[in-house]
Amino acid sequence: MAEFTLYIGNKCFSSWSLRPWVAMKHLEIPFEESFVRLRTPETFANLAKVSPTGQVPVLEHKPSQGGDRVVWETLAILEYLADLFSDRGIWPDDIGARALARSVATEMHSGFREVRYGWPMNLRRPKGHKTLDAEGEVQRARIEAIWRTCREKYGKGGPFLFGHFTAADAMYAPVVTRFDTYGGELAPDTRAYVDAVLAMPAMRHWYAEAAKEPWPEPGPDE
Incomplete structure (x- = not known):
């Protein structure tokens, strides 16, 4: 067992x-x-x-x-x-980086409702731009600002938010799929982060298994 x-x-x-x-x-x-x-x-x-x-x-x-x-x-x-x-290395070693990582992970856990519901995760959906409502666009911009801040402050050592993969990246992994599915043409730094997460073998494995699921497509909510 x-x-x-x-x-x-x-x-x-x-x-x-x-x-x-x-x-x-x-x-x-x-x-x-x-x-x-x-x-x-x-x-x-x-x-x-x-x-x-x-x-x-x-x-x-x-x-x-x-x-x-x-x-x-x-x-x-x-x-x-x-x-x-x-x-x-589930959390960064540096206490400042760790504080930021926990903050942005918790913000993801409790927030961004309009993005989550306006762009429901659906890994079989064809890619195409979908406009969010006004509040959703504000939240989308906040997510991109978070990614940009983490990368600029602590991300120089690798492709993830804090260089190496951490719990913060895990928390934003489903949002990465949403940006890829619905976001259309992304800002270059956003696209680079999205691509880095999607290139992970674990993410590719998840996508491959999702593609095999035989059940109907999901509804609009999570």
Whole structure:
């Protein structure tokens, strides 16, 4: 039995599932994936068996010494993994960079509703520009400003927000897919960051598996 089991939803559109999954894959943290299909009559009952909130993702940890643990909410999962795998660079080492990374990750966790709902994650949707409403455009600009600030201050050592891949990149990975799908012609620095995230083997793996899902396309919400 695997020490870690990550419960996730459909890869085509479950943005919250993608975040810890891509972090664990990229950082080579071994885990078993357990799939719960979303948006079916059985979804609620199936999620209730594994998730205290009835939502995914959920991380189940069965340490070899005993004392099973269940962690839910994406940021909580990433923080838990950072505690266990302090050598993987889940957060930046520099305290200033780490403070900024946690701030922008939390901002993503709680914000950008108009972008998330105006541009729902759908990895099978043909690419094409879709205009957001006025508030959505403000939020889109804020996201690009975040990426630009992180890259300018701390990103010189690599292609990601803080140089190497961190939890902040995991939190913005689904937004990267939205910019790629709906954003049309992007600013050069935005395009460079989007391309860097999409080029990750873990992201390519997720996309390939999403393409194999046989179920109907997702609705407008997450």
